[in-house]
Amino acid sequence: MGHGPKQPSAATVEANRAAAARYALDDRSDFADADRDLIAPLPGRVLREDGLVLFDPRDFAFLAEDAPCPDSVNPSLWRQSQVLSKGGLYKVVDGVYQVRNNDIANLTVVEGEDGLVVVDCAGSVESARQGMALVREHVSDKPVAAVVYTHTHADHYGGVKGIVDPADVASGKVPILAPGTIASFDKFAISENVIAGTAMSRRASYAFGSLLDKNPLGHITCGIGIGLPAGFTLSYLSPTDPITETGTKRQLAGLEFEFLYAPDTEAPEEMHIWIPQLGALTCAENANHTLHNVQTLRGARTRDARNFARYLDETLQRWGDDVRVHYGTHTWPVWGNQQVTGFLEAQRDTYKYIHDQALRLANRGLTPLEAAEEIELPEELARTWSSRGYHGTLHHDVRAVFTKELGTWDGDPVSLNPHTPVDTARRLVAMVGTDAVLAEGRRAIEDADYRWAAQILHAAVFADPGNEEARALQADAYEQLGYQAEGPQWRGIYLSAAQELRDGISPATVVTASPDTIASMPIDTLFDYAAVHLNGPRAADADIRIAVNVTDATGANRPWHLWIRRGVLHARPGTSPDPQLTVTAAKELVAAVLLQPAGAAELARAGRIDLEGDTGVLDTYAALLDDFEPLFPIVTP
Template sequence: MPACQPKPPSPATTSANHDAAERYALEDRTDFELVERGLIAKFTEKLHDHEGRVIFDPAVYDFLADDAPCPDSVNPSLWRQSQLIRKGGLYRVVDGLYQVRNNDIANLTVVEGESGLVVIDCMASVEAATQGMAMIRAHVSDKPVVAVIYTHTHVDHYGGVKGVVDAADVASGKVPLIAPGTIASFDRLAIGENVIAGNAMSRRAAYAFGSLLEVDPSGHGHLTCGIGVATVPGVTVTYLSPTDSITETGSRRELAGLEFEFLYAPDTEAPEEMHIWIPQLKALTCAENANHTLHNIQTLRGARTRDARNFARYLDETLERWGDDAEVHYGPHTWPVWGNDAVTELLASQRDTYKYLHDQALRLANQGYTPLEAAEEIELPEELGRAWHNRGYHGTVHHDVRAVFTKELGMWDGDPVSLHPHPPVATAERFVELIGADRIMTEGERALETGDYRWAVQVLHLLVFADPENQAARLLQADAYEQMGYQAEGPQWRGVFLSAAKELRAGVAPVPFATASPDTILAMPIEILFDFAAVHVNGPRAAEVDVRIDFVFTDAPAEQDRFWQMWVRRGVLNARRGTNPDAQLTVTGPKGALVAALLLPVEADKLAASGEIVLAGDAAALVVYAGLLEEFDPRFDIVTP
């Protein structure tokens, strides 16, 4: 077998997955009935990008048929969830409410009113959203879109917006775009979370969501993301700023002849999030605060740590406000639940799950446990843990417990040894010198043979980081990571471990998906645009420079955003509104051209020559500034130093 190819499950993994099946309620097939309910049309066409390339083919998941046996290389709980997730198409939730599910990681929800359509969340890409709207037009209604709602600030809920609405209609006020938080807050948090740290986030997300893995019918590679099919590479990510803010619970809007009532739920699954109640339809969504999975308190892709207590608090408030009346709960991922008893049980069960994780993590913290020790100790009570909607298909109990510590107590685990340790390579080199490479390899081989894969990757990590060219150590560690992936119930853990194995064997592959798309960068509020530029500044290189440049945005929608001054001193790029009387240079032009001048200042001369921008003053300031910026390589190493 070639070194870069997946290997079969070991006897230890086969045994572990067979034992796991005994812990699950696999006889409960209720979700298999619910996921099919209301089907209007399945996907019959492949999804193509603007160049005609196939970027999603639902047929690749046909191996996940309902009666297909679970391979030994897949945790049976994850296999079951993936069988459910692969079912996609257009569905009627209730009369007047429809969803397109599973041509993307997130759903497209469309509410039909008397005078038009209200779109709730827009999927991650224009391609998926366009396909979804085409199905709505073909099977439901050709009424115009009269409003768009973002439930929260994550890219898979706004990225496809230009596939559902004309940007000019939003800009003119014809179609309101409603979102939680102030407009400035939503813009700042949506763009800031997904783009300013976007290079690191995209690289980590490629691991967590299995984007680097092949979909493999034998069960050795990618399955689904646990909350949807994969976000596919090559898609178009867009953004439009909200025009209407929801900042208070109880806020109402009449849209297309229907009433929409909102519960503002900040600092939950996203920094800005809200729940939506449509009384005429008795339909409720808690956005991503209630799902057919345990959610992340800390995402593995990287994002702000969330507040588990707030998840519980706002779910309980939702039950108190609308629990007696709700007859259906639909989400921006996975499938709905119907009937008041089922809806209230879902919300109450998830409320208690997040509250349990929060309270028990802090109980153990107060007894002196470290995050990792507490994560090894805490399990959900059986009534919560056996419920399929609380299983770890997105978050896991283990890393959610550790995230509660991070949220409440910070990054330090309380053990002095971890406060100022040597960095990984220096630590590895010292251990290898102390123990010896041969003994580490021998111990790694022993751990692998006995099925102690967690210890195998720990001990071999030392050798790989001390000597990344040690091919035998890399391949042995890859074998251990692979078996950990095969045993993982959480698809993100599986994705991380299998991607690590693949990378150790075959090297770093290109990142297939980036949040910092051109459209997203152009949509940045101007202050965020300067923040984005600032993280590209090489601080040591900029420590002794003094650069002062004014920018005049000729197409700024508000006069106060027209003039901006930027300066770089003491290694820091700062910016504020207004002009600097001591500016060395003034750059004038529309936002699109100024974005290019700010982020690619080496192109400024060309932009000036073509008349797209005007330079007034000393153009050498841009040359100095250009020398301070770094490009981010999305292929940085993870499993090797």
């Protein structure tokens, strides 16, 4: 059935034109700020070593500042995307420089007396290398004296091996500072991207629009950055200098850095950074030129909106009188004390309003969806560009507060034990008939009632995914919803759904469980990752006991023992009392044995691991593991 996207309907054209009246489109200050102090434009494409093009700024030429908003894009999202299309090396203030928009996240370099301090590393090795080459050419060729991770998300540490030599980190020559203990940072950075990585990658490919063509009918930007490079290299190096207390200070390259520890905010481990000599502040991802996610659509732990506000207020108390510039880890800086404090106050008030009003309505008995339909930001915040929903959305963030504070049940008994979507769809269609469902879907589309059309046609598709008319109609409804969405993740999800209904599943472009990430796992997280591959029903009667000796570069062993009983994989540090098999290997090869046990015999023959005991246990274990298919269906059963 496959064909390309359709044009916006007359109703969508009218909806987007009407939406423009809600926005302060005459406020062009962000365009000037995004252009301010450009040192050098991006040099061109970001390439992988094999020549694969990961990012090409020319793909976004359609977002030129003087280009009128097309009818297929919400005018607020069009404006944000035009600002984000500006990329290059910029001076923030003397001593602080940023490479913006060759990746979804920024690369920030602080020049000290005798070295460079890199604050976040972009999301890919390739983008980081391009960014550092710009810095070397136009700013300074001083050595990297330190790296700082602001939080545990991959787009902020993934480029680290494009910044520093791992040997310099291992030797202590270049410290890596990060919030939380080393074990905690490793745990959250790795587990979020690996243990649920297959599901997260599939969902992220929808939310970030990476399956869509880059044009006004497809992907615009990610709202918080230009986009995710496709096929990039994600690296990781563990931090070496943990920051666990607010007020901690470090001398780095001759400059004083002071930290505010802000856990359980936008990430499980996060921190704000103040450089008093420069009057420069970053609040990491707790303050951006967008409303952030309280719960991500790609899938991650639900965040605490109250903590966003709490730590932003503490930041204002500590440094609000002295701050001269705020440089973001995404988007563009804010200059001037009054402008920075106003920006941070608006971000603080937005998150606290969402938190407090969601719980007010919960205490009045409203369900999450009912509250999300009712809550609107006060006019002053609603017309503040940085409070608009370019990453999170107000509707979804309200529902996320319910999840964080009250759990996933919405309080309605009907949702305690509902039938599956497929069973529900089949019962509904059997009751009213396929023809009636399709007729109602067509009527809703003709009346521009796209939300209802998508909802009712969902039943027809799930009852019979081979019904081409149902798929085509639902794709049409999703597409118009995407064209009208202000939030780019909503747009990406709707348009990706329409494309998949028409053309089938496309290969994933976002892979968070990279080899470097898996190899960097703390050993307990590695066992957790293996455990989620265990097929519980198949393993219900299994009795497997494996001793695992994890070796390091010195030849020392860390003994662990793994056992499977009653369909559960457990692991503990220490020697095993009665192992059926003993595996001795370096950690990265332990990962290979746990996740691909069929290859263990070959590793043993090559002398890379040592196996003692009943090697047939590995065959039994292999038969109990599930493989994760990264292309599972979303819009069909």
